Amino acid sequence: MIEVSNVSKRYGETLVLDEVSVQLPAGKITSIIGPNGAGKSTLVSIMGRLLPMDAGHVLVDGLDVTETADDVLARHLSILRQENQIVSRLTVRDLVAFGRYPYTKGRPTVEDREHIAQALSYLQLEPLAGRFLDELSGGQRQRAFIAMVLCQDTKYVLLDEPLNNLDMKHAVGMMKLLKDAAAKLGKTFVLVLHDINFASCYSDHIVALRDGKLAYQGTPEEIMQPDVLAEIYDLPIDIHEIGGHRIGLYFT
Amino acid sequence: MRLALAILAILGLAAVSLFVGVEDVSPAALISQHADRDALLVLLASRIPRTLALVLSGASMAVAGYIMQMLARNRFVEPTTAGTVESASLGILVVMLFAPGLPIFGRMIVATLFALAGTALFLQIVRQIPLRSPYIVPLVGIMLGGVISAVATFLAYRYDMLQSLGAWTTGDFSTVLRGRYELLWISLALTGLAYIAADRFTVAGMGEDFTTNLGMNYRKVVSLGLTIVSMVTAVVITTVGVIPFVGLVVPNIVSLALGDNARRSIPWIALAGAGLVLSCDIIGRIVRYPYEIPVGTVLGVVGAAAFLYLLLRRGTRLA
Numbered sequence: 022m023i024e025v026s027n028v029s030k031r032y033g034e035t036l037v038l039d040e041v042s043v044q045l046p047a048g049k050i051t052s053i054i055g056p057n058g059a060g061k062s063t064l065v066s067i068m069g070r071l072l073p074m075d076a077g078h079v080l081v082d083g084l085d086v087t088e089t090a091d092d093v094l095a096r097h098l099s100i101l102r103q104e105n106q107i108v109s110r111l112t113v114r115d116l117v118a119f120g121r122y123p124y125t126k127g128r129p130t131v132e133d134r135e136h137i138a139q140a141l142s143y144l145q146l147e148p149l150a151g152r153f154l155d156e157l158s159g160g161q162r163q164r165a166f167i168a169m170v171l172c173q174d175t176k177y178v179l180l181d182e183p184l185n186n187l188d189m190k191h192a193v194g195m196m197k198l199l200k201d202a203a204a205k206l207g208k209t210f211v212l213v214l215h216d217i218n219f220a221s222c223y224s225d226h227i228v229a230l231r232d233g234k235l236a237y238q239g240t241p242e243e244i245m246q247p248d249v250l251a252e253i254y255d256l257p258i259d260i261h262e263i264g265g266h267r268i269g270l271y272f273t
Numbered sequence: 274m275r276l277a278l279a280i281l282a283i284l285g286l287a288a289v290s291l292f293v294g295v296e297d298v299s300p301a302a303l304i305s306q307h308a309d310r311d312a313l314l315v316l317l318a319s320r321i322p323r324t325l326a327l328v329l330s331g332a333s334m335a336v337a338g339y340i341m342q343m344l345a346r347n348r349f350v351e352p353t354t355a356g357t358v359e360s361a362s363l364g365i366l367v368v369m370l371f372a373p374g375l376p377i378f379g380r381m382i383v384a385t386l387f388a389l390a391g392t393a394l395f396l397q398i399v400r401q402i403p404l405r406s407p408y409i410v411p412l413v414g415i416m417l418g419g420v421i422s423a424v425a426t427f428l429a430y431r432y433d434m435l436q437s438l439g440a441w442t443t444g445d446f447s448t449v450l451r452g453r454y455e456l457l458w459i460s461l462a463l464t465g466l467a468y469i470a471a472d473r474f475t476v477a478g479m480g481e482d483f484t485t486n487l488g489m490n491y492r493k494v495v496s497l498g499l500t501i502v503s504m505v506t507a508v509v510i511t512t513v514g515v516i517p518f519v520g521l522v523v524p525n526i527v528s529l530a531l532g533d534n535a536r537r538s539i540p541w542i543a544l545a546g547a548g549l550v551l552s553c554d555i556i557g558r559i560v561r562y563p564y565e566i567p568v569g570t571v572l573g574v575v576g577a578a579a580f581l582y583l584l585l586r587r588g589t590r591l592a
């Protein structure tokens with residue numbers, strides 16, 4: 022379980038997170054939704070100890086993220102931010118292999134090689150394994166980053182907009198892959214998602230932020246309500262039940 | 274296998290370097306009946322030290338350039354475009370002014386400290402630049418270097434030391450003799466250390482977030498890298514002077530061919546750095562035979578051309 026207690030964060034004068042407290046269940050997919058500037062990415066970055074917080078604390082499986090040793094935490098929790106610019110020329114295989122670094126410190130065993138091969142195959146990257154990152158399309162690169170994080174094989178995985186740059190096929194493939202990993206391997210995913218319908222179809226739990234505050238949280242059924250969504254997004258959203266899923270329509 | 278071939282090529286160049294010069298030190302002269310005592314002396318006291326110095330400084334400066342590029346996450350950074358070299362030179366000047374009796378080792382330590390401070394300042398400035406355009410970063414470094422070297426020039430001018438300043442700001446191996454280059458072995462040890470820590474530098478090259486995510490302390494990696502770069506630069510400058518462009522051109526070319534996974538690329542960077550400096554020194558000795566052109570000058574020409582080529586070739590892909 023990830024326990025976020027009273028977390029606040031300011032950038033200069035702006036309060037981006039205002040005493041957010043929320044508990045995210047283990048072994049499930051939690052999606053964080055909300056309009057631009059609601060503090061979603063900031064919250065996820067703080068959970069993944071990439072950003073310091075001004076107040077509050079975050080426990081992952083009982084480990085305080087600001088106090089636990091870096092390499093210990095790296096075997097429990099992995100995080101991928103939204104924008105990742107890598108200037109160095111690494112091959113996809115090299116990048117994914119570095120996901121094993123917290124375990125191997127650079128000396129991969131047979132088991133590590135299996136993890137690497139598996140991560141490449143889950144994300145259908147085998148044909149691209151020998152390519153350099155700067156020779157890939159945005160979507161291919163995004164899949165390579167996610168393969169690296171999955172290769173890290175941590176119980177908790179935080180992904181900020183994992184569907185960035187992915188086409189429809191790969192976006193659906195990605196969400197199915199995550200759902201599978203949560204169900205079969207007991208992994209906990211925390212995703213920042215922009216598309217409420219992906220959140221509705223694939224999450225177990227949805228956390229909605231607005232203006233740096235926790236607005237709502239609950240199951241997809243509880244969140245995918247016209248009045249709830251209208252309040253979160255300040256936009257009228259019709260909800261339709263299609264194929265057993267609640268789908269929001271807001272295009273017109 | 275390919276690495277073995279490359280090592281052979283470097284050994285070949287080193288052999289050429291041993292036998293090029295005003296004094297005839299051909300293998301024939303060495304083993305001939307009436308073995309020329311002078312030839313042997315020149316070989317042992319001058320040619321071998323010179324060749325070793327070329328190999329050691331070339332290899333270590335190239336690897337230092339790679340480390341700088343990973344730490345600054347910019348392809349166009351190396352000790353001469355990051356204020357490192359100018360700071361180290363200023364350090365040597367300060368020693369000459371205030372503690373002229375300090376042994377060469379002490380001079381090297383002071384130069385290292387100055388280089389550390391200058392390079393750390395550069396990285397600090399680079400972190401503050403909101404728009405991290407690939408071209409702004411080396412420009413900032415060159416400007417910072419310009420400011421530091423202006424201070425050095427002013428001091429040197431005031432105390433009538435411009436000529437000595439010139440001596441270590443242009444790399445020159447013609448004065449390398451036995452007993453005056455051994456400090457360079459430190460740079461070999463540092464290069465070895467860089468190879469041991471290779472994965473850390475690759476990861477640091479991915480950025481602070483990736484480094485933290487993989488369970489490493491980014492600041493520690495940066496400190497280690499800065500220490501290696503500053504010390505290598507200081508050692509090389511105190512013994513032979515500034516060797517420009519090696520740290521820029523070599524890692525870039527190796528990166529194009531092999532990528533940036535340090536575990537794989539550092540041996541190649543070291544070999545290619547040694548090869549480039551050896552070749553440029555040999556050229557410098559042959560062009561105006563029997564006179565010499567300092568290797569720094571040859572490298573300036575060769576390196577600037579290669580730099581322009583890289584700039585134009587890669588420009589579109591860097592952003």
